Amino acid sequence: LAKTTQPISMDSYEGQEVNITCSHNNIATNDYITWYQQFPSQGPRFIIQGYKTKVTNEVASLFIPADRKSSTLSLPRVSLSDTAVYYCLVLNSGYSTLTFGKGTMLLVSP
Amino acid sequence: NAGVTQTPKFQVLKTGQSMTLQCAQDMNHNSMYWYRQDPGMGLRLIYYSASEGTTDKGEVPNGYNVSRLNKREFSLRLESAAPSQTSVYFCASSRQGQNTEAFFGQGTRLTVV
Numbered sequence: 184l185a186k187t188t189q190p191i192s193m194d195s196y197e198g199q200e201v202n203i204t205c206s207h208n209n210i211a212t213n214d215y216i217t218w219y220q221q222f223p224s225q226g227p228r229f230i231i232q233g234y235k236t237k238v239t240n241e242v243a244s245l246f247i248p249a250d251r252k253s254s255t256l257s258l259p260r261v262s263l264s265d266t267a268v269y270y271c272l273v274l275n276s277g278y279s280t281l282t283f284g285k286g287t288m289l290l291v292s293p
Numbered sequence: 294n295a296g297v298t299q300t301p302k303f304q305v306l307k308t309g310q311s312m313t314l315q316c317a318q319d320m321n322h323n324s325m326y327w328y329r330q331d332p333g334m335g336l337r338l339i340y341y342s343a344s345e346g347t348t349d350k351g352e353v354p355n356g357y358n359v360s361r362l363n364k365r366e367f368s369l370r371l372e373s374a375a376p377s378q379t380s381v382y383f384c385a386s387s388r389q390g391q392n393t394e395a396f397f398g399q400g401t402r403l404t405v406v
Contacts, residue, residue: 219395226297226383226397227336270335280351281326281385281395283336 187271192288201258203287205271208252216247216254219270221286227270231256258289266291295319299384299398306374306405314369314401316384322396323389325367326351327359329380330400336383342367344389374405 188206195201207216215234219227231238233245233254244257258265270286300315318325323344328336328351338351342361356378358370367386371378381402387395 224400226385226400227395228397229394232394280338280341281387282338282352283328285333285335 187273187284189269189271189284189287191285192290194290194292195261196292197262198260201261201265201289201291203256203258203269203271203289204253205256206253207271207273210251210273211275214251214273214275216245216251217272217274218243218245218256219272219283221268221270223267227283230269232274261289261291263291263293265289297384297386297396297398299382299401301401302399303402304404306371306403308375308405310374311370311372312374313371314382314384314403315366316368316398317366318384318386318396319365320386320396321364322386323364324387324393325361326385326387326395327357327367327369328383328385329353329378330383331380339369339382371403374403376405379403379405 217232218230220230221227231243231245233247235247238245246255268286268288270283297318326341327339330336337353339357340359342348345364348359360368381400383400384398385395387393
């Protein structure tokens with residue numbers, strides 16, 4: 184299973200764009216990059232998943248370079264309600280479990 | 294849409310007591326999971342069930358047992374609770390395989406005194 188490395192914490196202000204980068208140097212051919220978000224006192228929720236290039240949905244964008252050894256979750260114009268822990272996972276359909284690291288604690292201030 | 298429902302939401306146990314945490318999903322998912330989360334930590338997998346009728350140990354299975362009662366329900370049992378099991382417990386489900394979206398319950402906050 185590919186190991187991921189992401190910053191422990193990040194600070195931002197309302198209205199700014201936030202980019203959280205995740206390193207996954209030993210990603211395998213069949214691995215997908217997936218991000219989850221966890222608000223305090225809640226379970227994680229799926230945000231976005233990608234294999235290569237760029238994926239965008241109503242919540243975020245995910246940028247994946249050609250070598251796929253890293254990925255960047257981009258949150259446009261964050262608000263206070265985006266304060267949460269963001270987890271980067273590298274997942275493979277051949278495995279059955281989800282392994283979470285400590286994630287990145289994003290604090291958005293007024 | 295109920296999604297993943299966990300009961301109870303809160304529980305206080307005395308050391309040595311037993312209890313079962315219940316989890317049910319209404320999305321016809323094959324895979325179900327139990328995690329624990331301690332303050333400032335990520336989620337750690339206790340047990341999982343890749344499909345109905347199968348269960349496997351995760352990262353921290355000691356002190357726990359599970360039952361996949363049917364496709365909908367996956368329960369977690371603490372036979373003899375210890376203070377080290379004080380944690381927030383999350384149940385999750387997904388269609389099958391790692392890269393399918395997992396849905397989490399709201400959690401059970403368990404305190405063992």
